[in-house]
Amino acid sequence: MLLRLDTASTRPLHEQVAGAIRRAIAEGECGPGDRLPPARDLSRALDVNVNTVLRGLRALRDEGVLEFRRGRGVTVAEGAAGRSALLDRVRALVADAAHLGYSKADVIDMIREIP
Template sequence: MLFRVDPSSPAPLYEQVAASVRRALSEKRIKAGDTLPPARELADLLKINVHTVLRAYAMLRDEGIIDLRRRRGAVVTGTADGYARLAELAAELVAESKRTGVSEDELVTILRRKFS
């Protein structure tokens, strides 16, 4: 299944939906031109609120991963493959830092050291 959510996860459901799309894109399970399920259909399938799916789709649109069009739905652009992978890794890094008790400021400091 392309989409997975874990209600017990500390990550918001909309981020989990978006991460599923990013992961599928980076793993080449979806490609440019593919259409994602309509928000209402996906919400029913995952048993989550339709607005949660719409928020995930809006996030993906803002990242350039999908294009939202009336009557066409959510279409994968395929232009943000590297960005998609980086966003997924960043989400995992943030989740791990929360799990281990590393604050946002500490994490930013760690990242800045890596860029130096």
């Protein structure tokens, strides 16, 4: 898995780590059930602190993209590619709504109105 971060970006590094892994999954570099390299190896490869990598991995776990299993390490969750793509679309929707003056709560209310 080839991951890159943009150190000149204002986006936090842990979000960039999560985004790079999401992108790798979406592009098929790793699929459901595949193990990710250990966080320590990822931190060396990306030249960032291991805690930064762990924070990105935990965010992906909380989104359901990754699974942490004792003795098996970090693996890509079943259905992760679909969920990751859907989350990207939801983020884009929320950004579009904000551009039009709507809050996340407004978007949620609109979704609830859909039969």
